[in-house]
Amino acid sequence: MSTASVNFKARQSIEQVEEGNDLAPKFDDRGLITVVTTDATSGELLMQGYMNAEALSLTIATGEAHYFSRSREVLWHKGATSGFVQKVRELLVDDDQDCIWLRVDVSGGASCHVGYRSCFYRRVPVGSSGDVELEWTDTEKVFDPVEVYGDAPNPTKL
């Protein structure tokens, strides 16, 4: 795959960043920018991740979502292991350009390493206090993580 890269502009003024046409993303002190990924059809939130400059450039150039895995500390072409590649239908940037929104189509329909379609399969009851119990919004796994990932380490950190 060719790796044509994207030029990011230097951040020079609030007006340029908020009201201009320059792509001048703000990477944090770890070199990362926050990414929000929703299903382009249903609007459902699939996952929230991070990109470094290389991942953002590759995502724009190839149209397939690339992230930076904080737990594994590597560039991460989403779907390279599981097959659930995310095709980017639309890529947006927020007002101060420190967040990217990907609207994607997911082949196979799964985005969560636990096996669910979305990472967000539990709800906190609003209006409650004290001890709260999570409620499940999705109880059916789309795939078996053991079959797909084998004995790869679980990315969740306590």
Added chain:
Amino acid sequence: MSTASVNFKARQSIEQVEEGNDLAPKFDDRGLITVVTTDATSGELLMQGYMNAEALSLTIATGEAHYFSRSREVLWHKGATSGFVQKVRELLVDDDQDCIWLRVDVSGGASCHVGYRSCFYRRVPVGSSGDVELEWTDTEKVFDPVEVYGDAPNPTKL
């Protein structure tokens, strides 16, 4: 307003965090958790922010979105200045409980300090490389930020 608080559980195992009913959020080394806020009706991404434990507890207990402002370093009841309060219709947590998804109704329909409905009003053309130009998806401001915020400092940091 009463400030009944919510008890968060200690994180003890991956199974508990990923597949249990305990609310055991992971706050980062700054004491913050990432929040993604979408319009409950349209599915549109309105903003991405952060909560500390107090903001998360208040959001759950009151049903109105509270954040922690990193630029101002204060608890932030969204809409306290602008009037654009976010009523939480659904609050979800992700697999490893380091991200919160709020599905909200916004009175007045604006969530962005620049004056747009959503913070995400510009698109990066996918499949491009080299110099890219942002494309505008929303060119009509819902409110005039100068009227609403007066001379309060702009939260965007370069």
